[in-house]
Structures are given as structure tokens and as C-alpha cells.
Amino acid sequence: MRAFAELLDRLSLTPSRNAKLTLVRDYLRETPDPHRGWALAALTGDLTFDAAKPTFIRKAIEARMDPQLFWWSYDYVGDLAEAVSLCWPRRPGANREPDLAEVVEGLRDASRAEVQGLIEGWLDALPDPRERWALLKLMTRELRVGLTARLAKRAAAEMGGVDPAEIEELWHALHPPYEDLFAWLEGRSEKPSSENPGRFRPVMLAQAIDEAVDFARLDPADYAAEWKWDGIRVQAVHEGGVRRLYTRTGDDISRTFPDILGALEREGVLDGELLVVRDGRVASFADLQQRLNRKAVDAKLLAAYPAGIRAYDLLQEGEEDLRPLPFAERRQRLEAFVAREASPRIDLSPMQPFDTWADLTQLRASPPAGDAQIAEGVMLKRWDSIYEAGRPKGPWFKWKRDPFLVDAVLMYAQRGHGKRSSFYSDYTFGVWCDDPLGKRVLTPVGKAYFGFTDEELKQIDKFVRDHTVERFGPVRAVRAEPHAGLVFEVAFEGLQRSSRHKSGVAMRFPRISRIRWDKPPGEADELATLERLLERMEAR
Known part of the structure; x- marks a missing residue:
């Protein structure tokens, strides 16, 4: 040990x-x-x-x-x-x-x-x-040491001087304690076979685009554009009679989505986005969350939250590996594959025509009504790009829409874990509303534990300790009044209705954008502001 x-x-x-x-x-x-x-x-x-x-x-x-x-x-x-x-x-x-x-x-x-x-x-x-x-x-099983599974596998690849993608593709054919893997990495035996039906293929990822730099050096004619959908990236595999559904990190979620597995008629490997789709329209991420991380699903849940795949790419068709082909050819094969499947649970992520970067900028800022309003942004893919594992520089870019911002007041704080266990680093924040008696009060709307520097963490921790007004076990309530408290500018990707939150709303991916030491808490935002924003989102 x-x-x-x-x-x-x-x-x-x-x-x-x-x-x-x-x-x-x-x-x-x-x-x-x-x-x-x-x-x-x-x-x-x-x-x-x-x-x-x-x-x-x-x-x-x-x-x-x-x-x-x-x-x-x-x-x-x-x-x-x-x-x-x-x-x-x-x-x-x-x-x-x-x-x-x-x-x-x-x-x-x-x-x-x-x-x-x-x-x-x-x-x-x-x-x-x-x-x-x-x-x-x-x-x-809560190591919390800041290491991803992907990085651990890459360390094994570096140990043996092999491509990390080889480890990824082998992984689902291996079993702990991986003695056959280490024997191969040390040159003592042959490479373990990855030819197990239903295996996971390492995914290709996109880089975040810097429009001020990248648009000046890139030719828009070289790239295809499509929406970046607000679901979770998955890989759907039907191979050798075996059907599997994986997340982008290779986690097998097949048991939770029998409806998706049942839709995979033809043998092949699809790369796409898992979404809840009703009557051909994409539902919010909140609906998809009703299906995620469940050990079992019943008929009622399947009917209420029907899952589907919006396909991005085709990695294999039958026994043919398509990853070495250019994206333009894979896209043609994908369109034909989805057409032959003819399943209401599998459709195409449509291409978005554009001629100039200015056209794309306008499209990203003002998407047309319909599904595109739910998209997180746009994806750019070089027409000639092969499908290579990891995050290669240049072939694919993601350009997310600008986040929403709101000023909220710190209400509660709790210590973190690991190296943050001595600091109050997990924060609950709220906005103003009127209680049943007409009194202006704060109501919680979200929690965040990142978005600040180590130095800012120390400053917030001191504020919490100096302004604690009540204790609830490990949680500290801090002073939060119109003229005394701490305001956070909170960035988030979207809103959804929530019966679990007293405010009735929940934020998608909230994080601290900046600390407003200069702003009185009384000038923070109102719950009505978030409700109006949510109504606009639902009306799209």
C-alpha cells in the first residue's frame, strides 16, 4: 500500500x-x-x-x-x-x-x-x-486526485511507447489487473486482441476556436458546419450481433437505453448526440437527465422521455472501418446509412451552409426557430479530415454560444474535498424575490465550486469565516442582506424548471465568472429576470 x-x-x-x-x-x-x-x-x-x-x-x-x-x-x-x-x-x-x-x-x-x-x-x-x-x-472509489481515466490510460501508453488510441481501443477487451496489457507494453508478449464484438472506438474531439486568430488563417470553404447539440456524446455500436451504447469516455450505458439498442438494425458504429426527442423535436437537457444514471428504466419512463441519436459520423459500416476516410465521404456514407435504418430514433445532424465567417457568426448568434435554438453552438469540421482519436489540432473546432450571466448573492458555503478540504469552496447563491408577505428575500438558484483562482478562493474563504451567521452541520450560512454580503457574477449555459429547487428553476453548468466585491447585494438580479429568460427559452 x-x-x-x-x-x-x-x-x-x-x-x-x-x-x-x-x-x-x-x-x-x-x-x-x-x-x-x-x-x-x-x-x-x-x-x-x-x-x-x-x-x-x-x-x-x-x-x-x-x-x-x-x-x-x-x-x-x-x-x-x-x-x-x-x-x-x-x-x-x-x-x-x-x-x-x-x-x-x-x-x-x-x-x-x-x-x-x-x-x-x-x-x-x-x-x-x-x-x-x-x-x-x-x-x-472516490480518489479525487485530479486525474481522468483518459490520462491514466495515456500514462500506460507512454510507459510502453505506444499510441494512447491503441490502449483506448483495447480497453473493453481487458480485465484488471491487466497483466496481458503490461506484458505487451513491456515487449514480453503480443498485443492483446481488440477484435471483440461491440467494442468501443476512441472518439475524436474538437478544439475550442479562437475567432480572432483562427478565422484569419482558415478558409471557410475547407470546413463543414453543424450545430453542437445539448445532449451527451455517445457511440452506438452494432457489431457481430452485439449492441452497445457508450459515452465519449467509453462508459457502457447500454442498460439504461434499451430503446436505442433496439433501433440499431444494421451493423455499424455511429458517433452522435444522445437526446430526448418528441415528435421529431429535441427536448431540453433536463428531460435527458431523467434517463441518465439509472440502473433500470420502466415502460413509463421510456414513454415519457423517448431517447434518440442525432448522428454526426459513421465510423464503421458492416466490417469496413471508415475512420481513415475523409469526413466528406464518411458524411455521404452516414446519410445513406441513416436513410436505410429508417428509424424514428436515429436522425442526421443537418449541415449548416455558410460562405463566410461573417455568415457563420450571424448563424451562431441568431439560430433559426426550432431545434437549433436548443443547440450549444456550432461545430466546424474539415471536409478532408480523417477520424483520429484524441484532440488533434486543426481538423475540428467547437464554437459555443456565449453563456448567460446573472449577478447572484452568496448564501451558503461548504468545505471542498481533497486539497480544498480546509477551504470553503462550494458555494450556494441566490437572487431576490418577494416572499408571501411581500418581503424581499433571497432564494437559492444554483451551486458552483469553480471559476475562481486559488488567491480568490482564499479571499472568499476568509469572507465566509468572517461573516458566518449560522451553521447547519458542515454548511455555513453567510451574511446576505441588501447592504452586506458578497455578489458573484455567475455564468451558465441555460435554465430549466425544477420542482426540487425552491426557486423553481435550475441552472445548467453554473460557474463563477467573476467576484463583484464592488457591488452591493441589493443590486443583484431578481428571480423574475430568470423566469423571463426561461419563458423565452421555452417559447423557442
């Missing part, structure tokens, strides 16, 4: 993406099997422990120390694993530290009745709080 704990500790304290990549690559190179394979599975989110739940950690610590004393400690630290690792009162007797493979295999095989005993024994055997923290983070 020591090497794994050291890796997690250094990752959590390292802000640089390249430095994190180097740390993981070196760990995989220096650590023997099967430990490095289990570590890679943990970093990519591919470890599951059916019987291990966070409640066993709470029961274990409450059996060892005064529960109230622990919860005061937890409230101060802000993270369950870190609080337990620091507070744990070890009992003498354990003289052998468990290794990573022993912990993983123990948790995978344990029954619910055995988990708490295993946790207590391992915590007693681990002398360093960092090792205890790593053990508990591993068990809860």
Missing part, C-alpha cells in the same frame, strides 16, 4: 497535468504485477466492490472513538476518508501491512458481514495516515 498511497498523495498535491502523467507512468513502470494493474483499475474507475459501502467506515470509527468527537473532527476536515485516517486509534497486535493486491482481492471477495472487520484490521496494520487514507479512498 505504501507506493500506492505515495502515488495518490503526490497526485492530489500536483496541479500540473503533465506532472500527474509522469507520476502515473513512473509508478506503472516501477511497480510489479498485479499491484500496478489494480492501481490502474482504481485510477480509471474500473474497480467495483459490491459489498463495501461508506457506512462501514462510519461504523468502524464510531466503534473505536466517541462518535460526537469524530463528527466534530469530520466537520473540520471536510472529508470522511481523511478524517478517519487521521483519527484512527490503532490497536496493537497487527504486525504486517497489507499490500494493494491483498486489499483489492479481499474487498472483491468479501461479504457485507466481513467488510467492517477487514477495514478495522487493515487500518490497525497501516501505521501512516496517508496509507489509511489511500485504503479508504480505494474502498469508496
Whole structure:
């Protein structure tokens, strides 16, 4: 566990993406099997422990120390694993530290009745709080070290000197602890086969465009334009009789969308956007959220929120890999493929003709009525671009519409996690409205935990500590009055109605755009402003 704990500790304290990549690559190179394979599975989110739940950690610590004393400690630290690792009162007797493979295999095989005993024994055997923290983070599958699964796979690719896309395409044919993968990366065996039906293909991503720079050097005649739809990017696979639906990161969501799988009649691989579509029109992202992250769906949900794919690209047709073909040819093949499918659940993302960048600018700013009003912006794709994994420079660009902005007042704050566990970094903000008695009050409309610098975080944290007026467990209510409080300029992508929020509205992707130290809270926006904006969105 020591090497794994050291890796997690250094990752959590390292802000640089390249430095994190180097740390993981070196760990995989220096650590023997099967430990490095289990570590890679943990970093990519591919470890599951059916019987291990966070409640066993709470029961274990409450059996060892005064529960109230622990919860005061937890409230101060802000993270369950870190609080337990620091507070744990070890009992003498354990003289052998468990290794990573022993912990993983123990948790995978344990029954619910055995988990708490295993946790207590391992915590007693681990002398360093960092090792205890790593053990508990591993068990809860909440590493929170600022590392994506894609970056972890890239580290494995760098270790073996191979293209990261090769790892991505192999991934769904591999199983932890990946000994066949490491044998290939170290030149000890042949490359594992990726020819498993229904496999995931690494996706091609777009760069954000800088219109002030890129338009001057690019020829509009070289590019096709289409809307950037407000759903989630998916890959629909029908291959060798196997049907799968993947997210852009390769997560298999097939079980949640049986209606999509049933629509895949012809063998091929579609790249597109998953949306809720009613009577041929795209519904809001809020409707799609009703279908996401569910373990099971019933007939009522399928009927109320019918899912569909708006197809962008065709990666494979039958047994033919189309990715080496230029986009113009793949688009022609896609149009014919979708026409032959003739499914109400699969349609085309239409091309948007334009001659000049000025034309495209106007189109992006004022899309025509209909589905395009729901789009997030536009996509640009070179007609001659092949489909290559990753985010290559030049072939594809995304140009999102400008976000909406609102001035809101900070109402509540909570400590963050990981390296932010000592700071109040999660903020709930609100806008003004009238209560039933006609009194002007704040009502919460959103939460955000990014969009500010480390220096600004320290300043906001001090404001929260200096202006706390009430405590609700780990949450702090701060002073928020017309003449005393802190105003945030909040950027967001859209609004939706929400019965779960007291205000009746919820923001899409809210983040702090800037801190308005200069603005009195009384001058922040009104709920009526958001309601009028939502009405305009719904009328489109």
C-alpha cells in the first residue's frame, strides 16, 4: 500500500497535468504485477466492490472513538476518508501491512458481514495516515486526485511507447489487473486482441476556436458546419450481433437505453448526440437527465422521455472501418446509412451552409426557430479530415454560444474535498424575490465550486469565516442582506424548471465568472429576470 498511497498523495498535491502523467507512468513502470494493474483499475474507475459501502467506515470509527468527537473532527476536515485516517486509534497486535493486491482481492471477495472487520484490521496494520487514507479512498472509489481515466490510460501508453488510441481501443477487451496489457507494453508478449464484438472506438474531439486568430488563417470553404447539440456524446455500436451504447469516455450505458439498442438494425458504429426527442423535436437537457444514471428504466419512463441519436459520423459500416476516410465521404456514407435504418430514433445532424465567417457568426448568434435554438453552438469540421482519436489540432473546432450571466448573492458555503478540504469552496447563491408577505428575500438558484483562482478562493474563504451567521452541520450560512454580503457574477449555459429547487428553476453548468466585491447585494438580479429568460427559452 505504501507506493500506492505515495502515488495518490503526490497526485492530489500536483496541479500540473503533465506532472500527474509522469507520476502515473513512473509508478506503472516501477511497480510489479498485479499491484500496478489494480492501481490502474482504481485510477480509471474500473474497480467495483459490491459489498463495501461508506457506512462501514462510519461504523468502524464510531466503534473505536466517541462518535460526537469524530463528527466534530469530520466537520473540520471536510472529508470522511481523511478524517478517519487521521483519527484512527490503532490497536496493537497487527504486525504486517497489507499490500494493494491483498486489499483489492479481499474487498472483491468479501461479504457485507466481513467488510467492517477487514477495514478495522487493515487500518490497525497501516501505521501512516496517508496509507489509511489511500485504503479508504480505494474502498469508496472516490480518489479525487485530479486525474481522468483518459490520462491514466495515456500514462500506460507512454510507459510502453505506444499510441494512447491503441490502449483506448483495447480497453473493453481487458480485465484488471491487466497483466496481458503490461506484458505487451513491456515487449514480453503480443498485443492483446481488440477484435471483440461491440467494442468501443476512441472518439475524436474538437478544439475550442479562437475567432480572432483562427478565422484569419482558415478558409471557410475547407470546413463543414453543424450545430453542437445539448445532449451527451455517445457511440452506438452494432457489431457481430452485439449492441452497445457508450459515452465519449467509453462508459457502457447500454442498460439504461434499451430503446436505442433496439433501433440499431444494421451493423455499424455511429458517433452522435444522445437526446430526448418528441415528435421529431429535441427536448431540453433536463428531460435527458431523467434517463441518465439509472440502473433500470420502466415502460413509463421510456414513454415519457423517448431517447434518440442525432448522428454526426459513421465510423464503421458492416466490417469496413471508415475512420481513415475523409469526413466528406464518411458524411455521404452516414446519410445513406441513416436513410436505410429508417428509424424514428436515429436522425442526421443537418449541415449548416455558410460562405463566410461573417455568415457563420450571424448563424451562431441568431439560430433559426426550432431545434437549433436548443443547440450549444456550432461545430466546424474539415471536409478532408480523417477520424483520429484524441484532440488533434486543426481538423475540428467547437464554437459555443456565449453563456448567460446573472449577478447572484452568496448564501451558503461548504468545505471542498481533497486539497480544498480546509477551504470553503462550494458555494450556494441566490437572487431576490418577494416572499408571501411581500418581503424581499433571497432564494437559492444554483451551486458552483469553480471559476475562481486559488488567491480568490482564499479571499472568499476568509469572507465566509468572517461573516458566518449560522451553521447547519458542515454548511455555513453567510451574511446576505441588501447592504452586506458578497455578489458573484455567475455564468451558465441555460435554465430549466425544477420542482426540487425552491426557486423553481435550475441552472445548467453554473460557474463563477467573476467576484463583484464592488457591488452591493441589493443590486443583484431578481428571480423574475430568470423566469423571463426561461419563458423565452421555452417559447423557442
